[in-house]
Amino acid sequence: MQELSSVRYLSQRVAGLKPSGIRKFFDIAATMDDVISLGIGEPDFTTPRPVLEAGIRSLQNGETHYTSNWGKLELRRAIADNLARLYGVTYNPVDEIIATVGVSEALYLALTAILDPGDEVIIPTPCFVSYQAEVILAGGVPVEIPAKMEDNFQVDPERIRAAITPRTKCIFVGYPNNPTGAVAERETLLEAAKLAEEFDLVLLSDEIYDRLVYGFEHVCLPALDESIKQRTILLGGFSKDYAMTGWRIGYAAGPAELIKGLVRIHQYTIMSAPTTAQDAAIEALRSGEPHVQEMVAEYDRRRKLIVGGLNRLGLTTFEPRGAFYAFPKIAASGMDDETFAETLLREERVAVVPGNAFGPGGEGFVRACYATAYEKIEEALHRMEKFMERHG
Numbered sequence: 001m002q003e004l005s006s007v008r009y010l011s012q013r014v015a016g017l018k019p020s021g022i023r024k025f026f027d028i029a030a031t032m033d034d035v036i037s038l039g040i041g042e043p044d045f046t047t048p049r050p051v052l053e054a055g056i057r058s059l060q061n062g063e064t065h066y067t068s069n070w071g072k073l074e075l076r077r078a079i080a081d082n083l084a085r086l087y088g089v090t091y092n093p094v095d096e097i098i099a100t101v102g103v104s105e106a107l108y109l110a111l112t113a114i115l116d117p118g119d120e121v122i123i124p125t126p127c128f129v130s131y132q133a134e135v136i137l138a139g140g141v142p143v144e145i146p147a148k149m150e151d152n153f154q155v156d157p158e159r160i161r162a163a164i165t166p167r168t169k170c171i172f173v174g175y176p177n178n179p180t181g182a183v184a185e186r187e188t189l190l191e192a193a194k195l196a197e198e199f200d201l202v203l204l205s206d207e208i209y210d211r212l213v214y215g216f217e218h219v220c221l222p223a224l225d226e227s228i229k230q231r232t233i234l235l236g237g238f239s240k241d242y243a244m245t246g247w248r249i250g251y252a253a254g255p256a257e258l259i260k261g262l263v264r265i266h267q268y269t270i271m272s273a274p275t276t277a278q279d280a281a282i283e284a285l286r287s288g289e290p291h292v293q294e295m296v297a298e299y300d301r302r303r304k305l306i307v308g309g310l311n312r313l314g315l316t317t318f319e320p321r322g323a324f325y326a327f328p329k330i331a332a333s334g335m336d337d338e339t340f341a342e343t344l345l346r347e348e349r350v351a352v353v354p355g356n357a358f359g360p361g362g363e364g365f366v367r368a369c370y371a372t373a374y375e376k377i378e379e380a381l382h383r384m385e386k387f388m389e390r391h392g
C-alpha cells in the first residue's frame with residue numbers, strides 16, 4: 001500500500017527550510033523539569049502597566065475594527081516623532097512608515113517587495129535566525145559572510161565587497177545584534193553604506209533592540225546621511241524595547257516608493273496590524289520611557305553578572321553592549337556548540353542555544369539570553385561551573 005504522506009505537496013522552497021535551531025532546544029527543554037532557560041530571546045518583564053491599560057481601554061472603547069492598511073496615523077506620527085527625537089532622522093508618517101505584525105512581518109514584506117527570483121542578499125552572521133529563511137521565502141538567495149569576535153562582531157566591509165555579484169540586491173545590517181550583543185560602530189557602518197552606494201544596493205537595517213544599550217550609543221543607519229536614508233529600509237519594533245512580544249507590533253520606515261511596495265503586500269496578506277496592539281504601542285511611545293529605563297538598568301545588572309561569570313569559567317565572552325544576549329566562546333569545553341548545548345541541557349538543565357543556529361559565523365559559540373531573573377542567572381552560572389569542572 002502506498003505510504004500516506006502529504007509532504008510531497010509542500011513547495012521545494014518550504015520543504016528546504018531548516019527548522020529553527022532555537023525551537024529545537026526549547027522543545028527538548030519543555031519535556032524536562034527544573035530547567036533554567038537562557039534560550040528564548042524575549043523579555044521576562046510583563047508589558048508596562050500604562051501600556052497594558054491602553055490596550056484594555058482600546059478594547060473597552062470598541063476599537064475592534066480594521067485600521068488603515070498603513071496602521072493608525074496617530075501611531076505612525078508617534079513613531080516618526082520618536083525617530084526624529086532620538087536620532088534626528090525624519091520620516092513622513094503619511095507615506096514613509098507602515099505598522100506591521102512585529103519586525104517579523106516587516107522583514108517578510110521588505111524582502112518580498114524588493115527581491116526578484118535569484119536576487120542575492122548579503123547577510124553578516126551570526127544574525128537573527130529568520131533572515132536567511134525570509135530571504136529564501138521571498139525567492140532570494142542568502143549569501144552569508146562571517147562577522148568576527150576580533151572585530152567586535154562588526155560587519156566587515158572587505159568581506160561585503162568580496163561577496164557582491166551582479167545579482168546582489170541588498171545588504172542586511174542588524175545592530176544592536178542578536179545573538180552577539182554588538183552595537184554598530186559608526187565608521188564601519190559608514191563604510192558598508194558606501195559600498196551600498198557604489199553598487200546601488202538596498203540596505204535593510206533591523207534596529208529592533210535600539211533602546212537596549214548599556215552606556216553605548218545606538219547608531220541609527222538611515223540617520224547617517226540623507227543619501228543612505230534614500231536606500232535604507234529601517235525596521236523597528238516594540239517587542240524587545242517595551243516588553244511587548246505577544247502584542248505583535250512593529251514597523252518599517254523608508255522612502256515612500258519602497259514603503260508603498262510593502263503596503264501592497266501587507267494589504268493582501270495581513271490587512272492591518274492588530275488594532276489593540278497599535279493603541280498600546282501609541283501609549284508605549286507616549287509614556288513608556290521611564291519603564292524602558294528601568295528595564296535597561298535591570299538588564300545591565302544581569303549583563304554584568306553573566307559576562308563576569310562566564311569569563312571566570314573560561315568561556316571567553318565578548319562584552320555585549322546592547323540587546324540582552326551573552327555570546328560565550330565554548331572552546332574551553334572541547335565540544336562543538338551543538339554538543340555543548342545538548343550536554344549542558346541534559347546534565348545540568350541549563351538551556352542555551354548553539355551558535356550555529358545563527359549562521360556559520362556563530363559556530364563555536366552559544367547564546368545565553370539574560371532577560372531572565374538575576375537569581376536564575378546566578379543558579380545557571382553555578383550549574384555551568386559544575387559542568388565546566390567536568391568538561392573544562
Ligand SMILES: Cc1ncc(COP(=O)(O)O)c(C=O)c1O
Nearest residue numbers: 102103104128178208237239250
Ligand atoms: C534581531 C531580531 N529581529 C526581529 C525579531 C522579531 O521580532 P518581532 O517580535 O517584532 O517580530 C527578533 C526576535 O527575536 C530579533 O531578535
